[in-house]
Amino acid sequence: MAENKAEKLAEIRKKLKELLVTSLSLEDIKPEDIKDDEILFGEGLGLDSLDAVEIVVLLQRNFGLEVKEMSEGKKIFYSVDTLANYIYENRKQ
Amino acid sequence: MPTPVVISGMGAICAAGKNVEEIKSAFAQGQRSAQPPTLFPTALDYPVFEVKAFSCPPGIMRTLALAFAAADEALREAGLPQGLRGLRAGVCLGTTVASQLNNESWYTEYKNSGSAAQGPVDAYLQGNIAEAFARKFAIPGPALTVVNACSSGADALGVALSWLQAGLCDIVIAGGADEINHVPYCGFGALGVASRQPCRPFDRDRNGLNLGEGAGILILEQERHARERGNRSRLYVSGYGAAADAYHLTAPRPDGSGLEMAVRSALAQAGVQEAEIAFINAHGTATRDNDKAEGRFFARMFGPDVRFISTKGFTGHALGAAGALEAIFTALGLKEGWIPANIGFSRIDEEIGIAPLEAKTKITGAYALSTSLAFGGNNAAVIIEQKL
Amino acid sequence: MNINGIGIVCNYGRGLAVVKAALEAGRAPDILASRVNNDILKDKIFSHEARRSGRFDRLAVLAALDALADSGINREVEKNDIGIILATAFGPHVTTFRFLDDILSFKESDVSPILFSHSVHNAAVSYVSALSGIRGPTLTVTRFSRAFEEALTLAQAWLEQKRTRYVLVGAVDEHSSIMEYITRFESANAFGEGGVFFVVSREKCAKIYSQAQPPASPYAEETEPLQSAFSCAAAIILKMRQET
Numbered sequence: 225m226a227e228n229k230a231e232k233l234a235e236i237r238k239k240l241k242e243l244l245v246t247s248l249s250l251e252d253i254k255p256e257d258i259k260d261d262e263i264l265f266g267e268g269l270g271l272d273s274l275d276a277v278e279i280v281v282l283l284q285r286n287f288g289l290e291v292k293e294m295s296e297g298k299k300i301f302y303s304v305d306t307l308a309n310y311i312y313e314n315r316k317q
Numbered sequence: 318m319p320t321p322v323v324i325s326g327m328g329a330i331c332a333a334g335k336n337v338e339e340i341k342s343a344f345a346q347g348q349r350s351a352q353p354p355t356l357f358p359t360a361l362d363y364p365v366f367e368v369k370a371f372s373c374p375p376g377i378m379r380t381l382a383l384a385f386a387a388a389d390e391a392l393r394e395a396g397l398p399q400g401l402r403g404l405r406a407g408v409c410l411g412t413t414v415a416s417q418l419n420n421e422s423w424y425t426e427y428k429n430s431g432s433a434a435q436g437p438v439d440a441y442l443q444g445n446i447a448e449a450f451a452r453k454f455a456i457p458g459p460a461l462t463v464v465n466a467c468s469s470g471a472d473a474l475g476v477a478l479s480w481l482q483a484g485l486c487d488i489v490i491a492g493g494a495d496e497i498n499h500v501p502y503c504g505f506g507a508l509g510v511a512s513r514q515p516c517r518p519f520d521r522d523r524n525g526l527n528l529g530e531g532a533g534i535l536i537l538e539q540e541r542h543a544r545e546r547g548n549r550s551r552l553y554v555s556g557y558g559a560a561a562d563a564y565h566l567t568a569p570r571p572d573g574s575g576l577e578m579a580v581r582s583a584l585a586q587a588g589v590q591e592a593e594i595a596f597i598n599a600h601g602t603a604t605r606d607n608d609k610a611e612g613r614f615f616a617r618m619f620g621p622d623v624r625f626i627s628t629k630g631f632t633g634h635a636l637g638a639a640g641a642l643e644a645i646f647t648a649l650g651l652k653e654g655w656i657p658a659n660i661g662f663s664r665i666d667e668e669i670g671i672a673p674l675e676a677k678t679k680i681t682g683a684y685a686l687s688t689s690l691a692f693g694g695n696n697a698a699v700i701i702e703q704k705l
Numbered sequence: 706m707n708i709n710g711i712g713i714v715c716n717y718g719r720g721l722a723v724v725k726a727a728l729e730a731g732r733a734p735d736i737l738a739s740r741v742n743n744d745i746l747k748d749k750i751f752s753h754e755a756r757r758s759g760r761f762d763r764l765a766v767l768a769a770l771d772a773l774a775d776s777g778i779n780r781e782v783e784k785n786d787i788g789i790i791l792a793t794a795f796g797p798h799v800t801t802f803r804f805l806d807d808i809l810s811f812k813e814s815d816v817s818p819i820l821f822s823h824s825v826h827n828a829a830v831s832y833v834s835a836l837s838g839i840r841g842p843t844l845t846v847t848r849f850s851r852a853f854e855e856a857l858t859l860a861q862a863w864l865e866q867k868r869t870r871y872v873l874v875g876a877v878d879e880h881s882s883i884m885e886y887i888t889r890f891e892s893a894n895a896f897g898e899g900g901v902f903f904v905v906s907r908e909k910c911a912k913i914y915s916q917a918q919p920p921a922s923p924y925a926e927e928t929e930p931l932q933s934a935f936s937c938a939a940a941i942i943l944k945m946r947q948e949t
Contacts, residue, residue: 248756274567274819277507277508281816284812413825413826416826417796427883428809432886442887458851458855459855460851461852462847465827465844466825479868482862499808500808501821503808503816503821506813507814508818508822559841560841561841562835563837565754566822567822578840693825695827
C-alpha cells in the first residue's frame with residue numbers, strides 16, 4: 225500500500241508540474257526544474273493571485289476537485305508536494 | 318479658466334429602475350433584487366442584477382439597446398427630444414461586452430463548419446457603440462468607444478470633458494453601457510470574484526461582486542451653448558482625473574496610490590479641496606481587494622468621518638456602464654439633497670477602519686466625488702458640482 | 706504637437722530600420738498584411754508576470770517601449786507625466802475566442818481566469834503601464850475606422866490641457882483566420898497585424914520627427930486604426946530618407 229501511495233503521489237506531482245508550466249505559461253521553466261517542496265507563491269516560483277485562481281480551475285478540470293475557500297487554499301497551494309497530497313486525499317476515484 | 322461643462326440631461330437604466338425616477342424610488346425605499354440570470358441558461362449560482370422586462374429590438378446588441386433607451390431619456394431632459402442634428406456634437410461611450418463578438422452559438426457554428434450566419438457578424442460590425450450613436454443621431458464627431466474595463470463609463474466622461482474644453486464640439490453624448498453576458502459571467506466566476514449572495518460592499522464579510530447591466534448617459538455641454546438653448550441645469554462635471562497603478566492585471570495596488578493620483582488630479586481640475594467634498598460614490602464592488610484598497614484610501618485622504626456609499630448593492634457591477642451610472646447617482650445626490658444607504662453593509666471591516674452610510678442620508682454641499690477602479694489598473698475620479 | 710519617438714512591430718520585424726528597408730524595397734502595401742512572426746515577439750521583458758501576456762499585448766508592449774526608448778524620455782523621472790492611448794479595431798480577439806473555446810469545451814466553472822483577464826481590450830495597456838512604470842492616465846479606445854485619428858486628437862487635447870506632458874499614442878491589431886472571415890465583406894485594407902506607437906508632446910526631447918496636426922488628418926476617412934498609424938509612421942520614415 226505504502227509503495228502504491230508513493231508511486232501515485234509521484235505520478236500526480238509529475239502531472240501537476242506539467243500542468244503548471246503550460247497553464248501558467250512558465251515558458252523558461254521545465255516541469256522537472258520545479259522542486260517538490262519549492263514555495264509556489266511570493267518567493268520561490270513567484271506565482272501570484274491570478275495564478276492561484278488558475279490553479280483552482282486546473283484542479284477542477286483535471287482532478288475533479290473543488291477548492292471553495294481560498295483560506296483553505298493557502299496551505300494546499302504551498303508547494304507541489306502539498307498540492308499533490310491534497311489531490312491524493314480528495315480525488316474522486 | 319476652461320469652459321464650464323454642464324450636465325444638461327441624464328438618462329439611466331439598470332436593475333434598480335428603467336429611468337431616473339424609478340431608480341430614485343428604489344434608492345429611497347432600499348429595494349434591491351439580485352436573482353439567478355434569466356438571459357441565458359447556466360449551472361452556476363451567482364446572482365445578477367438584470368434589467369427586467371426590457372425588450373431588445375432584433376438585429377442589435379442588447380448593450381446598444383440599453384444605451385439608446387438611456388440616451389432617449391437624457392436627450393428629453395436636455396430639451397433635445399429631436400436629437401442632435403445640426404449641432405457640433407460628439408459621442409463618447411464606454412463598454413466592455415459590445416466590443417467583442419461574444420456569441421457562443423455563432424462561434425460553435427463557425428468552428429464546426431468554417432462558416433456561420435451573417436446576422437451576428439453584422440450586429441458586431443454595426444455595433445461599435447460610438448459609431449452606432451454617430452449614425453443614429455447624425456453626429457459629425459468626434460466619436461469614440463472607450464474600452465477601459467470597469468472604469469470605461471467614467472473615462473468616457475473625461476474624454477468628453479477634454480473635447481468640450483478643447484472646443485472640438487459644443488455638446489457630447491457621454492456615458493457607458495453594458496449587458497449581462499454569459500461570457501464575462503463565467504469569467505468573473507473563474508476569477509473567484511463573483512459572490513453567491515447579494516453583494517455586501519465594504520462589509521467585513523463581503524465575498525465578491527454581482528454582475529449588473531444597464532446604461533448611464535449624460536448630455537455634457539459647454540455652459541454657454543446650454544444657456545443659449547434655454548437649458549438651466551445647475552449640475553456640472555467640474556473635474557476628471559485618471560492614473561494608472563502600473564502594478565497588476567487583475568489586482569488593485571494595495572496602497573491606493575493610483576486612485577489617489579486620479580482623485581488629486583480631479584480635485585485640482587475642479588479647484589476643490591478634500592474638505593469640500595460632500596460625499597463619495599465609491600466603486601465599491603464588494604470584492605475583498607477593491608473595497609480594502611479603496612476604503613483605506615478614503616480614510617487616509619478624507620478622514621474617518623468621510624461620507625461614502627457604494628450603489629453596487631442596488632445595481633450590481635454594470636462594468637462599462639458603472640462609472641457613468643454612478644456619476645449620474647452622484648449628481649442626483651447633490652440635486653435631491655440625499656443619498657441612499659450602502660445597501661448590503663452591516664459590519665465594519667477593521668482592516669478598512671471606516672464604514673459607509675448605513676441609512677438614507679441628507680446631503681448638503683456643492684461637490685461630490687465618484688471613483689472607478691478598473692481591471693488593468695486604471696483609476697478614474699469624477700467631480701460633480703451643483704452651482705447655486 | 707511634436708512626434709518625439711516612434712516604435713513599430715510588424716511582420717518585417719521590429720524597429721524603424723526594418724520598416725525603412727521594407728518601404729525602400731517597395732513592400733509598403735504588404736507590410737501589415739501577414740501575421741507577425743512569433744520570433745519577433747520574443748523578448749526577455751516577457752518573463753515573470755508578463756509571461757502570461759498574449760500576442761496582442763506583446764505587439765503593444767514592444768511598440769510602446771520602443772517608442773519611449775526612441776524618444777529618450779527618462780521614464781523614472783517622467784513616469785507620472787506620461788499618458789497612454791491605444792486605438793484598436795478588434796482588440797485581443799484571438800484570446801477572446803480562445804476563452805469561448807474554454808466555455809464550449811469545459812464546465813462553466815472550469816474556464817481559465819488567465820484567458821478571461823487577457824480577453825479584455827485594455828489588458829495590453831495594463832502591461833505597457835506595468836512594464837514601463839508609467840502612472841499617467843491610460844485609455845484604450847475602439848472603433849473600426851478613424852480610431853487612431855481620434856486617439857491623436859485626444860492626445861493633443863490632453864497636452865494642451867496639461868493633463869500630461871507626454872502621451873504614448875498608438876494602434877495595435879492582431880490577425881486571425883476568424884477575423885478574416887468576419888470582415889470578408891469589408892474593404893480590402895481593413896485588416897492587418899502589428900503595433901505602432903508614437904511619443905507625442907509639446908517638448909523638444911532628444912528629437913522631433915515631425916509636427917502632428919490632428920484633427921485635419923491626412924488619412925482616408927474610413928481607415929482602420931493600425932493602417933492609419935502605420936501610414937503616419939511610414940510618411941515620417943520616408944521623409945527621413947529624403948532628407949538624408
